[in-house]
Amino acid sequence: MSDPLLSLSGLGHSFGSRAALAGVSFALNRGERVAILGPSGCGKTTLLRLIAGLIPVQEGHITLQGAAPKPGKGSAVIFQSPRLLPWRRVGENIAIVLADLPATARAARVADLLARMGLAERGEDWPDDLSGGQRQRLALARALAMKAPLLLLDEPFANLDPLAREQMQDVVLEQAAEEGSALIAVTHSVDEALILGDRILLMQAQPGRIGQEFTPGLPGQGSDRRKAAGFYPTLATISDALRAAATT
Numbered sequence: 321m322s323d324p325l326l327s328l329s330g331l332g333h334s335f336g337s338r339a340a341l342a343g344v345s346f347a348l349n350r351g352e353r354v355a356i357l358g359p360s361g362c363g364k365t366t367l368l369r370l371i372a373g374l375i376p377v378q379e380g381h382i383t384l385q386g387a388a389p390k391p392g393k394g395s396a397v398i399f400q401s402p403r404l405l406p407w408r409r410v411g412e413n414i415a416i417v418l419a420d421l422p423a424t425a426r427a428a429r430v431a432d433l434l435a436r437m438g439l440a441e442r443g444e445d446w447p448d449d450l451s452g453g454q455r456q457r458l459a460l461a462r463a464l465a466m467k468a469p470l471l472l473l474d475e476p477f478a479n480l481d482p483l484a485r486e487q488m489q490d491v492v493l494e495q496a497a498e499e500g501s502a503l504i505a506v507t508h509s510v511d512e513a514l515i516l517g518d519r520i521l522l523m524q525a526q527p528g529r530i531g532q533e534f535t536p537g538l539p540g541q542g543s544d545r546r547k548a549a550g551f552y553p554t555l556a557t558i559s560d561a562l563r564a565a566a567t568t
């Protein structure tokens with residue numbers, strides 16, 4: 321069996337004297353999809369930022385593709401609020417991460433991603449001229465353009481309307497499957513966790529740690545999963561566990 325794509329062992333993190341994370345260990349194989357649920361403040365974003373290499377590891381180890389994580393190396397992060405370059409046009413915001421491609425291939429990839437995001441006509445506009453949901457879709461397109469082996473999603477769909485949210489979940493899953501990318505999605509929604517994750521890690525707070533893991537084994541992909549007989553019973557079980565985690 322080959323080495324995992326990502327491996328975390330004994331990860332701890334403190335802000336000042338307050339421990340945000342303690343003893344977090346798990347491994348993720350290539351193409352695997354994990355959702356992380358947990359009460360507010362249990363360290364989900366901190367965990368994602370450590371994996372992305374955005375904050376230094378204080379305690380324990382993280383290896384991504386066999387090395388310590390570095391921003392933009394092996395992972396692409398999608399935050400809850402889009403981080404765009406307002407002085408670049410919409411299409412250029414995506415093209416900027418495709419500098420290695422020849423111009424024609426780059427233009428084709430930008431056009432394809434804009435079309436998938438429902439932004440086909442907006443490539444020459446400025447990001448500030450887009451709606452909030454459109455800006456979020458652009459940020460998503462830019463992250464997907466990187467074709468990173470690991471996609472890190474920090475509640476990126478939280479501000480979208482339910483239909484757009486479902487469409488974006490499906491686009492992300494489609495792209496991840498096409499590229500063989502693994503995915504870690506932080507979410508507050510058990511429904512979203514079941515759609516995006518094949519494994520669900522439930523965190524507990526103070527200090528943030530993984531309390532339980534669920535592998536629901538639901539058939540189907542994306543929004544189709546809601547049609548599975550086990551979907552709503554599993555949702556109820558995990559919601560109960562989440563509620564219990566929030567009160568312990």
Ligand SMILES: Nc1ncnc2c1ncn2[C@@H]1O[C@H](COP(=O)(O)OP(=O)(O)OP(=O)(O)O)[C@@H](O)[C@H]1O
Pocket residue numbers: 335340358359360361362363364365366367
């Ligand atoms: N830069 C920082 N400085 C000090 N404390 C921080 C910092 N970032 C996070 N924390 C603290 O670390 C803990 C975990 O925060 P984090 O944002 O990772 O939680 P979360 O599970 O993502 O929360 P939420 O679900 O509310 O977004 C919280 O107590 C938070 O106040």
